[in-house]
Amino acid sequence: MGRTPCCDKAGVKKGPWSQQEDSKLISFILQHGHDNWRALPRLAGLARCGKSCRLRWVNYLRPDIKRGNFSLEEEETIIKLQEQFGNKWSKIAAQMPGRTDNEIKNVWNTHLKKRLKASNATVVASPSPSPDQKMINDNVDLSSSSSTVDQIGNSDFHRDFNRTTGTVEKQDYRPEDLVEIPFEPNLELWDMLDADCNFADAEVPVIASEDGSSNRDVGSWWWLAYLENELGLEVTANGYRIGDSASSPKNSSS
DNA sequence: AAGCACTTCAACCGCCAAAGC
DNA sequence: TGCTTTGGCGGTTGAAGTGCT
Numbered sequence: 001m002g003r004t005p006c007c008d009k010a011g012v013k014k015g016p017w018s019q020q021e022d023s024k025l026i027s028f029i030l031q032h033g034h035d036n037w038r039a040l041p042r043l044a045g046l047a048r049c050g051k052s053c054r055l056r057w058v059n060y061l062r063p064d065i066k067r068g069n070f071s072l073e074e075e076e077t078i079i080k081l082q083e084q085f086g087n088k089w090s091k092i093a094a095q096m097p098g099r100t101d102n103e104i105k106n107v108w109n110t111h112l113k114k115r116l117k118a119s120n121a122t123v124v125a126s127p128s129p130s131p132d133q134k135m136i137n138d139n140v141d142l143s144s145s146s147s148t149v150d151q152i153g154n155s156d157f158h159r160d161f162n163r164t165t166g167t168v169e170k171q172d173y174r175p176e177d178l179v180e181i182p183f184e185p186n187l188e189l190w191d192m193l194d195a196d197c198n199f200a201d202a203e204v205p206v207i208a209s210e211d212g213s214s215n216r217d218v219g220s221w222w223w224l225a226y227l228e229n230e231l232g233l234e235v236t237a238n239g240y241r242i243g244d245s246a247s248s249p250k251n252s253s254s
Numbered sequence: 255a256a257g258c259a260c261t262t263c264a265a266c267c268g269c270c271a272a273a274g275c
Numbered sequence: 276t277g278c279t280t281t282g283g284c285g286g287t288t289g290a291a292g293t294g295c296t
Contacts (some may be wrong), residue, residue, distance in 0.1 A: 016264075016290085054282075055265065055280065105285075106263050119283060 013047045019055055021046055025053055026061055026138055059102045066098030078104055079112055 028044035034057065037050035058067075072077070074096065081092040089108075093249075096104065097099035135199060 014266075018279085050269095051267095051282080052265075058283090070264075087285065101284075102264075109286095110262060 011047055012049050012052075014052070017060075021048065022061060025056060029057060055102075058099045062100075064098055070099075074099070075107070075112060078108060079116065082108060082112075094229070154165060 013021075024044050025040075025044055028040065032043070034040055034054070037054045038048075040050055040053050041048045044053075046055075077096060078092060081095055086092045087105075087108075089105045093099055093101040095103050
């Protein structure tokens with residue numbers, strides 16, 4: 001008799017996650033946490049293995065994941081830490097808030113390893129940046145900030161949000177500090193949330209961003225719910241209002 | 255426009271270690 | 276102390292996207 005499988009293989013779904021599955025998982029974890037990954041899928045009504053749920057949450061849905069390209073600084077950090085720790089991706093990820101071990105591993109395998117190999121093989125005399133390098137430098141210019149939200153945000157929205165506010169720590173705001181930040185049209189999904197910011201409606205629409213892509217933004221819209229719930233942001237017709245939230249935000253959002 | 259090659263990255267697999275009994 | 280269960284990790288895969296001819 002071999003090792004006990006991590007889950008009952010029969011009836012367990014594999015492959016890419018649908019938005020319905022994502023919202024079920026998010027909703028469940030927001031309400032109950034994730035003390036027991038094995039029991040979670042059954043309790044959350046997901047036909048997934050516990051490991052798969054954990055992976056999806058840790059690598060994709062968690063609110064504190066920073067998405068987007070790695071900055072040059074981050075790449076240098078990875079290279080340094082890889083030298084120090086070897087392929088201990090979780091150790092490396094622990095030194096890089098907002099980045100997952102999986103993401104770091106992917107960056108290492110797809111970019112950094114090759115780049116290091118190339119630079120070791122050839123001593124390049126010219127300092128002119130490669131297209132790759134240029135993109136990284138551009139990225140640094142766009143995202144350089146030391147604030148909390150840059151470390152934990154996961155979309156351009158959060159960067160923009162940060163530029164305006166400087167931080168998302170609730171206690172930093174007074175009611176008179178009202179700031180409205182326009183939110184992306186594709187994020188107007190508040191009707192799906194009930195009073196507690198749980199997903200009341202099982203029918204989650206496809207979320208398309210301006211460039212026509214979908215799915216990858218799924219982390220953003222539910223994260224806004226988190227921001228509102230946890231950080232006391234108020235959604236208005238034009239964006240988010242920080243500060244006094246005496247009026248009903250969701251009524252004014254439609 | 256079509257076909258092919260290459261790249262990216264989300265997700266899976268199998269192993270290991272820690273915790274619980 | 277040994278067995279089982281569970282969570283976590285690193286390696287790998289393959290579908291989807293992108294670029295090139």
